[in-house]
Amino acid sequence: MTNLANDLSPLIKEGGKYDFDKYVALTGLKKSELKEITGLTELRSDRPLSQDNRNKLRSLTKILTYLIYEFQGNEEAVSHWIHSPRSQWFGDSPLDLMQRKDFETVENYLKRHCEPDMNMIKG
Amino acid sequence: MSISGKGFETRKDLDLFNSLFAELSQIITEEKTLLDSQWKNPKHLAQGELLPQIREQKQKLSGLKSRLIDLSRNLIQKAMPIIDNLSENLGSRVRGEYCRGIPLRYYATPLGTGNSDARYSLEGIRSLYLAEWEQAVMFERRLTGLKASPPHVHFWIEVKLNNILDLTSERTLRESGIEAEKDLLLMEWESIQDICKENAFTQLLGARVYELGYEGISFWSVRHPETKNIVVFPDNLSAGSLVEVFDPTGEYSNNRISIEDNMKCLRRDK
Numbered sequence A: 001m002t003n004l005a006n007d008l009s010p011l012i013k014e015g016g017k018y019d020f021d022k023y024v025a026l027t028g029l030k031k032s033e034l035k036e037i038t039g040l041t042e043l044r045s046d047r048p049l050s051q052d053n054r055n056k057l058r059s060l061t062k063i064l065t066y067l068i069y070e071f072q073g074n075e076e077a078v079s080h081w082i083h084s085p086r087s088q089w090f091g092d093s094p095l096d097l098m099q100r101k102d103f104e105t106v107e108n109y110l111k112r113h114c115e116p117d118m119n120m121i122k123g
Numbered sequence B: 001m002s003i004s005g006k007g008f009e010t011r012k013d014l015d016l017f018n019s020l021f022a023e024l025s026q027i028i029t030e031e032k033t034l035l036d037s038q039w040k041n042p043k044h045l046a047q048g049e050l051l052p053q054i055r056e057q058k059q060k061l062s063g064l065k066s067r068l069i070d071l072s073r074n075l076i077q078k079a080m081p082i083i084d085n086l087s088e089n090l091g092s093r094v095r096g097e098y099c100r101g102i103p104l105r106y107y108a109t110p111l112g113t114g115n116s117d118a119r120y121s122l123e124g125i126r127s128l129y130l131a132e133w134e135q136a137v138m139f140e141r142r143l144t145g146l147k148a149s150p151p152h153v154h155f156w157i158e159v160k161l162n163n164i165l166d167l168t169s170e171r172t173l174r175e176s177g178i179e180a181e182k183d184l185l186l187m188e189w190e191s192i193q194d195i196c197k198e199n200a201f202t203q204l205l206g207a208r209v210y211e212l213g214y215e216g217i218s219f220w221s222v223r224h225p226e227t228k229n230i231v232v233f234p235d236n237l238s239a240g241s242l243v244e245v246f247d248p249t250g251e252y253s254n255n256r257i258s259i260e261d262n263m264k265c266l267r268r269d270k
Helices: A004-014 A020-027 A031-038 A051-070 A075-083 A094-099 A103-113 B011-040 B042-047 B051-084 B134-140 B170-176 B179-186 B189-195 B201-211 B259-269
Strands: B092-103 B128-131 B152-166 B216-220 B228-232 B242-245 B256-258
Touching (some): A020 A051, A051 A103, A103 B189, B051 B189, B152 B228
Antiparallel strands (some): B128 B228, B216 B228
16 A cells, blocks of 8 residues: 555556456455445446546545555554544545545645644644 | 623633533544544454444543534523623733744735634634744644644744724723633634534624624634733724834845725726
């Protein structure tokens, strides 16, 4: 999962056939979770990725890339963070939000906390 | 001016919110324990033995979540008159050294500001957050809960501000009418923003404070109580106010924010 962005980006751009198992391996998610988040299924693996699938995969990749940086490549920690409920989100986990297609909230949260704006103290 | 007791006190809702939030936190702790045990035991993970319990916890959380969302919205609505009635004559001076933590890779620009939202700032307002103590800076970095995190560096910043809203002062709280509702300052702003999809009370208050021309806000840290944090609004700095990196070696002598520096930037931008 460490080189996720490098590995996944060409697959997202190609728009050709997709390999569901490869996505599962690259993202470290369970098959059922990846299905819910991206809308991809094993059955449609002979079809090219739709624009919608690509957008969702792109968002997922961005989120995982932030996490890999933050957790210094520790895949178990990344997976744990994704699955853990957060009190700030009234019990929702990042996975819950992504399953509701709310990638933006997870992404913004990580942007705020993984430093790009340099405001490390958020109160 | 005191505006408490005019019908928009929120004590009852706040108490209910806090009690539901405590219940939610307890369930989250239990769910995390279940998840941990699932992760640590491959047999549990493979056979999904703990799934029914986790599902049950999730159901409980879902019920609590809806109530917390409704309460949060009500609370903000009830407290809005405090923000609307905030006066511009409550300013205090602050002098002292504050700590700033930044990722090592940004070491050359320790006073770089962000435009993103935070506890007292809405997106688009330049803000700089500082803490009274180094420990507080570390507590604020709470994303991972891991001991390890990417390298960070702490700078000490000299602060001389002439017009801030001091929310750590009992007098300011009383005169602004915030005293009766001060627990609202401790609410999880990210819950309101991320889950309720609304601006938190503190964010709306910060935006109003900025609009009224204050140079910043002093407030108690939520993560490290007993520590004062400051958010500075660099665009509002007036003559004589200064935010500067403490550096006797002079290496960081250009790292400061003042009205003169703001003007220089404006001239450069033109």
